[in-house]
Amino acid sequence: MFLDVLRRRNPQFITAAMALHQSGQIPANSYVLDLDAVEANARTLKSEADRNGLKIFAMTKQAGRSSSFCQAVQRGGIEKSVAVDMACARATHRAGMPVAHLGHLSQVARAEADAAAATFRPDFWTVFNAEKAHEAGQAAHKAGYRQNLLARIKAEGDTFYRGHEGGFDAAEIVAVAEGLDRVEGGRFAGITTFPALLFDHATRKVKPTPNLSTLSRAAEALHKAGRRTIEINAPGTTSSVLLQGLAEAGATQCEPGNGLHGTTALHVVEDLPELPAMLYLTEVSHLSGGKAYCFGGGFYIDPIFPDYPVKALVSPEPTTDASALLEVEIPPPSAIDYYAMIDAGTAHQPRPGDTAVFGFRGQAFVTRAYVVGVSGISTGNPKVETIENSSGETASWPV
Structure with a gap:
């Protein structure tokens, strides 16, 4: 849902976030803000x-x-x-x-x-x-x-x-x-x-x-x-x-x-004046049984939506290409989301360390995700401004 809108309306945000993660500047399990x-x-x-x-x-x-x-x-x-x-x-x-x-x-x-x-x-x-x-x-x-x-x-x-x-x-x-x-x-x-x-x-x-x-x-x-x-x-x-x-x-x-980060339900079906400005980013940890397991902690599928197939962009380098879109199984709300499982049975094979980007209607405060603010995306000079926990407190990352 929101990933499709992100790819179409703010692709430079996705690629900037992936590049910052691959260079070690953004942790896995992060809500990233443009x-x-x-x-x-x-x-x-x-x-x-x-x-x-x-x-x-x-x-x-x-x-x-x-x-x-x-x-x-x-x-x-x-x-x-x-x-x-x-x-x-x-x-x-x-x-x-x-x-x-x-x-x-x-x-x-x-x-x-x-x-x-x-x-x-x-x-x-x-x-x-x-x-x-x-x-x-x-x-x-x-x-x-x-x-x-x-x-x-x-x-x-x-x-x-x-x-x-x-x-x-x-x-x-x-x-x-x-x-x-x-x-x-x-x-x-x-x-x-x-x-x-x-x-x-x-x-x-x-x-x-x-x-x-x-x-x-x-x-x-x-x-x-x-x-x-x-x-x-x-x-x-x-x-x-x-x-x-x-x-x-x-x-x-x-x-x-x-509305401040362009992720109301209406933003999925109409191109409104607000641009999508939030994504969820994590990282592939390991492979098992035909699945690539990515770190969790921030998965929250808002129950205002009916069930829908969840996909992620999974790649070792920045991309918004459809070939990098893979289906993902997210644990039910009754389980702790230590990992989500990415389909690894396709021609596009995920590998440990690959970046995985999702689009959600954010509710970061009910998760244990990091929240990362990035400036300069619109000018091509992305810079990480803050890395905090979901209560707005500076995170001790990296350790």
Whole structure:
């Protein structure tokens, strides 16, 4: 899927990454980022957000909270991040990218609230219930400021990934807003959900979920109650071509993640303004039973896609040629991905040390892969900027 798009739209990225690996500058088991393309993508998204009057925050988890990624996004004009959890907040803060939005998708644990307020002072803090609102407000009060609170809302028929459920009853939003205004150290600032947009495989289009209508109905109720200025945070499957529709639906905030490196589901079926800027690179370890085993650690096939045949470019030298494409068997999610198995029963025979390049919809933060930022690809002068773990911390590589 994404490898086909990479080969066609950013082939120089593939060859640069393979050359850097073969020269010993990139480790096996790495998500590699084209920082030039990331910066250009961020600039495209920021320009479109500005045109539509949207605040824009960068989601960094998919790129492993990489510090060089954060800095490329900032150079592209997106100044602040949305932190999916406290690990994201710590990593982006450490990289010099302020936290604009905290608490969504993951709430802040009670014992971390004080540190979150004192260290990050997020512009917005999402809460799912009154208890979490009081924790956020008390922490902000101790830190000497009043926290803008976003209420995560839900209604019958809304769409949530399993394990993502939770929030206030949307039908009670006026009372919820009044309650959040009474929180010491807090104030009601607006509403949020996830996902507001979702890729539909049948039509190969991104469509609004019922959640977006829930946000609209809640906003209308708040307006009727006299609240004219509220924030409407509507993340999900964010590309620049979708921002006008979000704004027309009433959204005031957007939060691109995979869009920053051109790997949303829509990027597979349409050539969007954002270039693909992430690949997964590893190395052949050994051969056994007609298979070439390559090092794992970063294999993550996003379950939003139906099963599909996985292929990799496998070669001892940089190439994007179709002759180097080989089928790969990846262990199921229930197994530890120490290795994946490449078909070695073809005319193109893999050998230990060969580079293997894959294209995935990145979610580096749930893997044990390295994350490598490379600059200069667009000018033909590739340079490794950072080699970090999936929490944005400098990796001890090579040992």
